[in-house]
Amino acid sequence: MMNAREQFLAEVATRLPLPDEVRAGVLAELDAHLTDATEDLIAQGRDPVQAEVEAVARLGSAPSLARELARAHRSRGQLFAAAGAGTWAALRDGTLATLLGWLFVVVGTIAATATLSAASRLLGTRIDVGFGSSWNTVLTALGLHLGALFSGAAAVRAAARRGWRLATEVRPWVMAAGALAWGWFAIVLLQQPLNWVSVIVLALVPVTFLLGATFERLRRPRPGVVAVSLLVVAVLAFGLTAALGGSGGTGGGHFYEWNDTQHGYAMIAPWWQTPGSSEPMLFASSDSGWQAPGGVSVTVEAANPDSLGRLSGFRLEAWRTAQPADGWHLELGQRTPFAIGDVTVDGTTLSGTIRFNQTPGVTWAEVVLTGVGPGGQRYLLTSFGPQQTEFRGSVVDWFVALTSH
Amino acid sequence: MLRSQLLKGTVPYLVLSVLGDGELYGYEIAQRIRQRSGAQLAPSEGSLYPALHSLEQKGALVAEWREGTRGPRRRYYRLTPHGGTLLAAAHAEWEAFSGGISRVTRTAE
Numbered sequence: 001m002m003n004a005r006e007q008f009l010a011e012v013a014t015r016l017p018l019p020d021e022v023r024a025g026v027l028a029e030l031d032a033h034l035t036d037a038t039e040d041l042i043a044q045g046r047d048p049v050q051a052e053v054e055a056v057a058r059l060g061s062a063p064s065l066a067r068e069l070a071r072a073h074r075s076r077g078q079l080f081a082a083a084g085a086g087t088w089a090a091l092r093d094g095t096l097a098t099l100l101g102w103l104f105v106v107v108g109t110i111a112a113t114a115t116l117s118a119a120s121r122l123l124g125t126r127i128d129v130g131f132g133s134s135w136n137t138v139l140t141a142l143g144l145h146l147g148a149l150f151s152g153a154a155a156v157r158a159a160a161r162r163g164w165r166l167a168t169e170v171r172p173w174v175m176a177a178g179a180l181a182w183g184w185f186a187i188v189l190l191q192q193p194l195n196w197v198s199v200i201v202l203a204l205v206p207v208t209f210l211l212g213a214t215f216e217r218l219r220r221p222r223p224g225v226v227a228v229s230l231l232v233v234a235v236l237a238f239g240l241t242a243a244l245g246g247s248g249g250t251g252g253g254h255f256y257e258w259n260d261t262q263h264g265y266a267m268i269a270p271w272w273q274t275p276g277s278s279e280p281m282l283f284a285s286s287d288s289g290w291q292a293p294g295g296v297s298v299t300v301e302a303a304n305p306d307s308l309g310r311l312s313g314f315r316l317e318a319w320r321t322a323q324p325a326d327g328w329h330l331e332l333g334q335r336t337p338f339a340i341g342d343v344t345v346d347g348t349t350l351s352g353t354i355r356f357n358q359t360p361g362v363t364w365a366e367v368v369l370t371g372v373g374p375g376g377q378r379y380l381l382t383s384f385g386p387q388q389t390e391f392r393g394s395v396v397d398w399f400v401a402l403t404s405h
Numbered sequence: 406m407l408r409s410q411l412l413k414g415t416v417p418y419l420v421l422s423v424l425g426d427g428e429l430y431g432y433e434i435a436q437r438i439r440q441r442s443g444a445q446l447a448p449s450e451g452s453l454y455p456a457l458h459s460l461e462q463k464g465a466l467v468a469e470w471r472e473g474t475r476g477p478r479r480r481y482y483r484l485t486p487h488g489g490t491l492l493a494a495a496h497a498e499w500e501a502f503s504g505g506i507s508r509v510t511r512t513a514e
Binding site for chain 1: 430432433449450451452454455456458459462471476477478479480
């Protein structure tokens with residue numbers, strides 16, 4: 001059971017955000033003061049216990065004294081030191097924890113892949129879990145969450161220690177600066193393949209930083225804890241993957257054939273026909289396409305130079321198509337392509353590039369060449385087949401694209 | 406009420422003044438202020454140490470731990486040349502201020 005003096009000094013100590021040696025000096029000075037004051041009061045005839053209580057009372061309230069003492073020791077230089085130390089601690093612990101998070105992801109992914117591979121061999125069938133690169137972004141973001149969590153805690157601790165301030169005093173500033181920095185990085189700067197899940201996970205990174213800054217006692221785990229955790233992640237990944245088994249697939253190829261009856265060409269335009277003729281004919285004698293950043297580049301050789309002269313307004317168009325598992329067909333209800341690319345004509349050669357990874361939610365696209373006939377009708381001239389795609393950009397790009405589509 | 410409000414802002418001046426006589430430790434400073442004022446002034450002991458540490462941070466005082474003749478080790482404070490300058494400036498300011506107050510209150514009588 002602490003007496004009045006010990007209780008008072010302990011309370012001042014917990015509220016005095018000074019370096020250990022400075023705090024010890026202040027407490028020793030207050031202790032000496034209380035000794036003198038108590039002795040004087042006893043000499044004046046007070047009971048020893050009462051004298052100590054009275055001596056403590058004359059120093060006022062512990063929180064108020066601690067606050068005033070802390071203020072007396074403050075300087076502007078400490079603020080700069082606090083900002084520097086907080087930034088450095090956030091960078092250091094944030095980077096280490098992010099790398100650690102990614103290590104967990106790698107171990108988990110390797111374990112899951114190995115399990116799937118073993119299961120595939122056992123079952124004699126290919127197991128496809130449909131894990132696109134936008135799901136890799138989710139894993140990347142999970143690593144960032146771990147980094148944000150530990151950087152928040154480390155920044156508050158370091159800023160408070162070097163700024164000679166309480167955690168509660170530096171927390172609002174750390175929260176504001178850190179959330180802005182992490183938000184800028186995860187939401188504005190980071191360009192990744194995205195789906196809705198990855199967008200949400202990335203957008204929540206600053207929130208995790210705020211969580212870390214709220215619980216500043218959170219410290220980086222020790223190597224032993226990391227090793228055991230990695231083992232647990234690997235075992236869990238093995239176990240879960242084996243239990244779920246992935247979604248079975250036949251592994252057979254899909255051959256796309258554009259069929260107006262099945263795919264509803266009317267959603268795009270009438271099939272290519274020589275204007276004025278009921279006989280269908282091919283527009284292209286040959287075409288080729290190759291992957292370009294975020295889309296494809298194509299070259300088309302027009303089979304009939306005469307038909308080329310009767311068409312204008314050539315362009316590449318990308319339309320949404322269904323998932324391979326659902327059979328190749330355009331998604332219903334489309335009236336306009338979701339992406340358009342310019343086409344240049346050089347003799348009988350048409351070439352152009354279309355970028356179709358800037359539309360949220362599109363996973364497969366049918367890329368076609370269209371042109372405007374003499375009657376002003378746009379015709380589909382040839383198709384380059386279905387292309388797998390994912391939105392690529394920042395979270396901000398995602399929302400900008402959502403509002404513009 | 407008036408006295409405690411006036412006293413609050415004058416603690417650093419009172420501290421500098423009693424230290425003008427020589428070095429003292431915290432409790433002695435409080436006692437010296439009380440004695441020299443004829444027990445008219447007894448600043449809160451809680452305001453004494455923040456004032457001492459603030460003056461020390463500003464370079465007006467230097468402090469040194471030393472064993473006392475009795476009791477625990479104590480932290481002795483003494484004025485620096487800068488503290489002496491501050492004391493002179495505070496003294497001149499107080500003289501002007503209290504003189505002004507006196508003239509006003511005398512006229513009111």
